[in-house]
Amino acid sequence: MLRLLILIIALGAGGGAAWIATQQTATAPDPAPVAAPPEPAIEMTSVLVAEMDLARSGEVTAEALRWQDWPVEAVPPSAIERKAQPGGLREATGQYATRPILTGEPIGQHLLAPTPGSYLAAMLSPGKRAVAIDANTQSTAGGFILPNDRVDVLYTTERGNDAPELRSRTILKGVRVLAIDQSTDQTTANTVLGRTATLELTEAQAEVVTAAQSSGTLSLSLRPMVETPGEPSMDAMEAPKRIRVGRGTSIEDITLN
Structure with a gap:
């Protein structure tokens, strides 16, 4: 009987402890x-952006522009920023678009x-010149050279007298194309099979290209878009070497390219 009473008391104490623990857990924050x-x-x-689409050579009105x-x-380096040019909208009004401008495009x-x-x-970038050259873009890049592409300029000449041998080398790298024939539009659904390419060159590069065009043939090689354009580079053209050869009683001048 005593053992049963002890067991009942122990069970009661355990149940009470469990109930208290449950209440504390339920009320804890x-x-x-x-x-x-x-x-x-x-x-x-x-920045100043276009409020509507603008056509090339179209007049830019105040209604066509807005601050955004x-x-x-993410501001483009060439964009007109209000903080730097508070009168930018007024100054741009009355000018003309150099190419098609899309709605929302920074000006x-x-x-x-x-x-x-x-x-x-x-x-043209500051300090640059626009130089037109006779270059067969159809044969060099299948007519897929477009304005604003970057190209290399190849110079081809003949060497030798009896059996002429053609020699080509790159004289300019990473040059920007401004126009193909009379087209300066970059976006087109068709190829541009032009015969004349207008390039953006420095004064020294323009002199080299002019001299090369008078003594040989120029072609264009298209460069990938993924390459960072950077500043165009120029390989110096070596002046032709002339030697005098005597054959018996005759003397002949020979040019080595």
């Missing part, structure tokens, strides 16, 4: 959530020209 670190604020600025908020890190000075016919001059 949930841990406070850990706040996520705040997102860094994106620094914004205002833009992330500072830069290279896209504007003071007169409708000066778009090619407006496309």
Whole structure:
């Protein structure tokens, strides 16, 4: 009888302890959530963009432009920024588009020209010259060379007298194409089988190309778009070496290329 009473008391004590533990667990507050670190604020600025599509050589009106908020890190280098040029919208009004401009596209000075016919001059980078060359773009790249592409310029000459041998080498690398024939449009659904290419060159490069064109044939080689254009490079053209050869009583001048 005593053992049964002890067992009942032990079971009662255990059940009470379990009930108290359950109540404490049920009423314990949930841990406070850990706040996520705040997102860094994106620094914004205002750039001038097109409010509507603009055609090449079309006049830019005030209604065709607007200021647009833009992330500072994504502002194109050539864009007109309101902080730097607060009068940019007024200054751009009345000028002419050098190429088709799409709605929402940032406006830069290279896209504007003071007169409708000066778009090619407006496309030139400072210190550069536009030089037209006779280059068969159909044979060099199947007619797929378009304005704003980057190309290498190949120079081909003949060497030897009795059995002429053709010799080609690259004299310019990474040159920007401004126009093919009379077309300066970059986007086209068709190939451009032009005979004349207008290139953007420095003054020294223009002299080399002019000299090469008068003494040989120039061709263009298309470069990949994924390559960073950088500044065009030029391989110096060696002056032809002339030697005088005597054969008996005759003397002959020979040019070595």
